[in-house]
Amino acid sequence: MPVDYLKETPSQTAGPYVHIGTLPAAAGLPLRTQENLHVLAQGAAAGERIRLEGVIHDGAGAPVKDAMLEIWQADASGRYNAPGFSGWGRTAADFKTGEWFFETVKPGPTPWRDGRLQAPHVSLLIFARGINIHLHTRAYFSDETAANEADPVLRAIEQRNRVPTLIAQRSTRGGQTVYRFDVWLQHDERETVFFDM
Amino acid sequence: MSGDFIRRDRAWHPPGLTPNYKTSVLRAPRRALLSFEQSIGEKSGPAFGHGAIDPLDNDLIANFNTGAPALGERILLHGRVLDECGRPVPHTLIEIWQANAAGRYRHVNDGYLAPLDPNFGGCGRTLSDAEGRYHFLTIKPGPYPWRNNGSDWRAAHIHLSIFGEAFAQRLITQIYFEGDPLIALCPIVNTIPDKRAIDMLIARLDMGEMAPFDRLAYRFDIVLRGRRATYFENRTEGA
Ligand SMILES: [Fe+3]
Numbered sequence: 001m002p003v004d005y006l007k008e009t010p011s012q013t014a015g016p017y018v019h020i021g022t023l024p025a026a027a028g029l030p031l032r033t034q035e036n037l038h039v040l041a042q043g044a045a046a047g048e049r050i051r052l053e054g055v056i057h058d059g060a061g062a063p064v065k066d067a068m069l070e071i072w073q074a075d076a077s078g079r080y081n082a083p084g085f086s087g088w089g090r091t092a093a094d095f096k097t098g099e100w101f102f103e104t105v106k107p108g109p110t111p112w113r114d115g116r117l118q119a120p121h122v123s124l125l126i127f128a129r130g131i132n133i134h135l136h137t138r139a140y141f142s143d144e145t146a147a148n149e150a151d152p153v154l155r156a157i158e159q160r161n162r163v164p165t166l167i168a169q170r171s172t173r174g175g176q177t178v179y180r181f182d183v184w185l186q187h188d189e190r191e192t193v194f195f196d197m
Numbered sequence: 198m199s200g201d202f203i204r205r206d207r208a209w210h211p212p213g214l215t216p217n218y219k220t221s222v223l224r225a226p227r228r229a230l231l232s233f234e235q236s237i238g239e240k241s242g243p244a245f246g247h248g249a250i251d252p253l254d255n256d257l258i259a260n261f262n263t264g265a266p267a268l269g270e271r272i273l274l275h276g277r278v279l280d281e282c283g284r285p286v287p288h289t290l291i292e293i294w295q296a297n298a299a300g301r302y303r304h305v306n307d308g309y310l311a312p313l314d315p316n317f318g319g320c321g322r323t324l325s326d327a328e329g330r331y332h333f334l335t336i337k338p339g340p341y342p343w344r345n346n347g348s349d350w351r352a353a354h355i356h357l358s359i360f361g362e363a364f365a366q367r368l369i370t371q372i373y374f375e376g377d378p379l380i381a382l383c384p385i386v387n388t389i390p391d392k393r394a395i396d397m398l399i400a401r402l403d404m405g406e407m408a409p410f411d412r413l414a415y416r417f418d419i420v421l422r423g424r425r426a427t428y429f430e431n432r433t434e435g436a
Binding site for chain 2: 005007014022027072073086087111123127153191
């Protein structure tokens with residue numbers, strides 16, 4: 001007999017009312033209205049201030065307007081759980097447009113298992129009605145060409161034409177650095193790479 | 198940095214595409230998930246302190262009180278958070294949300310004809326204690342209809358979100374109640390292929406923890422991904 005383990009509690013969809021428990025002000029509740037979980041770059045956090053934004057598209061190309069997104073990232077010097085920078089953020093897609101954004105700092109490179117460096121990236125989880133178990137992806141940065149080419153995770157993607165689905169595109173808007181990261185849940189060519197890690 | 202997390206048994210969880218839950222049809226990726234080993238980002242996660250949590254945050258009967266307690270069947274919902282190896286998961290953030298006793302959510306997008314309860318918000322959170330125990334006081338939510346196949350009915354449920362100690366353990370699920378005949382009919386419950394897995398989502402009536410002339414109790418334990426020991430890990434991850 002093999003050794004017995006407990007089984008993980010199975011996932012269920014977060015549903016359309018996920019905001020009540022996770023972002024109550026977005027649901028319309030007069031609770032925690034001072035919380036700004038989509039703003040990670042507080043006070044004196046070191047590093048380049050960036051806006052990471054996008055829309056999640058469904059298989060018909062329509063924006064997913066009821067999603068809840070969470071990010072987890074290193075600070076500008078590549079440290080997780082660094083003092084003064086939580087590295088965790090949460091936001092809701094806009095109920096009318098599906099647009100979402102975070103205000104954060106660009107993370108530094110972080111170590112892979114063998115000591116090589118991973119290119120700077122933000123890990124992203126997507127929860128929504130119709131998604132039975134959350135989707136996990138990564139946003140890399142378009143101006144990190146050399147680091148992206150050396151990144152152990154990106155390098156391991158066999159279908160090279162899928163790599164661009166993980167690259168957030170840099171631009172400047174009103175003096176602010178913006179990285180655009182549109183997600184395609186289902187698409188013949190552009191379907192975003194999702195991970196099982 | 199400690200060991201890797203045991204891989205997720207994707208056959209135990211619901212698959213992405215579950216056509217009887219219609220919204221999944223356009224929201225499920227068609228390509229296979231890409232499997233990779235975990236790096237420091239997946240093996241670490243945010244820590245939430247007591248600082249942000251109000252003492253009433255885990256009492257949904259009282260935390261939206263505008264002059265009276267919430268209406269409905271008063272319950273204690275309690276249990277333990279463990280990992281697959283049976284170890285308690287302490288100090289982890291648990292968030293819940295739910296409909297009121299009539300089956301209506303306090304959410305700008307819920308238009309169900311059942312009434313709102315002026316004294317019920319439906320939002321709660323807590324941290325597990327040093328032994329992984331948690332509890333909420335709340336009311337039993339009502340079932341509610343939704344479009345899907347004409348008018349399907351959701352079994353009464355409480356939504357639950359939990360972090361664990363690392364990003365790899367993140368989980369959102371739903372809690373059902375022992376004895377509810379709608380569980381067997383619910384298209385969202387039935388996205389889970391294995392009956393034993395569904396069984397893990399059903400809170401058990403716990404008469405030992407009921408409070409006389411006050412409330413009933415339901416027990417619900419949560420199991421997160423287990424973490425391997427570190428015998429053969431290299432030390433390059435910033436130990
Ligand atoms: Fe619900």
